[in-house]
Amino acid sequence: MKKLNIDFKDKKSVLKLLYNIFLYGFAFAGVLIIGAWGVYQLGLTNNGGGVDKNNRYLADIAQMEKEVVRSQVDMDKEMSENYIKLAALSKFYPKNAYLVLQGISNSNGNVNLTQMLAATELALKDNKEYQDFLTKTQHLIGGVNVKANQANAIEWMNIPEWEALKVAIIKDKHLIDSAARVTGVESRLIVGCLIGEQIRLFNSKREMYKKYLGPVKVLSVQSQFSFGVNGIKDFTADWVERNLKNDTSVFYMGKQYEHILDFRTSDHQTERINRLVDYQNHYYSYVYTGCILHQTKKQWDRAKYDLSNRPDILFTLFNVGFPQSNPGPNPECGGSHINVGDKVYTFGAIGFDFYYSGELAKEFPYWEKRFI
Secondary structure: HHHHHHHHHHHHHHHHHHHHHHHHHHHHHHHHHHHHHHHHHOOOOOOOOOOOOHHHHHHHHHHOOOOOOOOOOHHHHHHEEEEEEEHHHHHOHHHHHHHHHHHHHOOOOOOOHHHHHHHHHHOOOHHHHHHHHHEEEHHHHHHOOOOOOOOOOOHHOHHHHHHHHHHHHHHHHHHHHHHHHHHHHHHHHHHHHHHHHHHHHHHHHHHHHHHHHHHHHHOOOEOOEEEEOOOOHHHHHHHHHHHOOOOOOOOOHHHHOOOOOOOOOOEEEEHHHHHHOOOOOOOHHHHHHHHHHHHHHHHHOOOOOOOOOOOHHHHHHHHHHHOOOOOOOOOOOOOOOEEEOOOEEEEEEEEHHHHHHOOOOOOOOOOOOEOO
């Protein structure tokens, strides 16, 4: 009986001990929770952070965008250095080089190449292999002693008349763009044909061309054997008009284009010539040009040959005419021979030079698709 009583007391003590442990433990946990809440409320847990070790470098990059007044020499030097860096970057990290180029293309001038390259340079400052390659490349380029000049690498673009011609073309931008929309042809392709024809006229009628184009900066309009600023022949214009409505022709552009050259009178020939030789409005010269390009493209498409990426061939075929357009696997660039300065060019080559030169790219940008 005594033993049972002792056991009972022992059990009672154990229970009391467990109760006290639980009670004090609960109280301690409560103190910790309240204390943590107080620390949080006071903001004592906030990470104050720190100044980035590259802060000065990052500030310099931001400052690049604010620089406005710089000499042409400084800008040329910066451009040269950027291209060297871009070449080095493309060697080691082509993905980053591609992203930089894409970023610049889509930036609308809001960032510059120097800034974008500087950001990548920061990530590669400890990459010895890259830095060594960049240094060697810079020394190699810097060791070539070439006198910088403002001349164009494309020689015929250095003639003074070219600057006047560009002004004259820009004056017609609204007409060219309108004709491009109507005919479904990239405006830059239409301009390529225009330049070839106007440069050709400069060669054959130099004195007249210098007299009118230089001082007044206007386009030369032909009015005898060929017509308008693009030298469209009467029989070629008639061929274009008939192809627009003949859905069995290999040159047929599509139903949406059938009425873009409809006449207002019954005297088609007179009306055709009058609208082509209009000295005040060259719209129809550009529409006929767009149609010739588009119809030629359609002809080659139906023969399973794509000329979308061959502006040189399109310019050549515009120059030589429909009868010479024979679809095949190996088309050749050529056309009329044109003397400019001491060199002889072909009509197709002059158009090609302009098309990919970047000249007038702001006024006549490259379309995603050259034909609609």
